[in-house]
Amino acid sequence: MVKIRLSRRGCKNRPFYHIYVKDSRRSRDGRFIEKLGYFNPLVQGEERLSINHIRLDYWKNKGAKISDRVLFLLKKYK
Secondary structure, three states: OEEEEEEEEEEOOEEEEEEEEEEOOOOOOOOOOEEEEEEOOOOOOHHHEEEOHHHHHHHHHOOOEEOHHHHHHHHHOO
């Protein structure tokens, strides 16, 4: 199954997350199919969440499942 989920980057105490389309059998930081955007929790303002909504809709229509955390972020920052 294909999932849309977060992948952690950044260094210690300074998290930065990419939003990827991944095969569910891969690890959290492993190979991905496509990068959809990013989430930076340390920034205040509009650029905290950036995502390509066209590609997100494409993958949802193809049957990709969105993780709980990504769904929460989409609802919070929409």
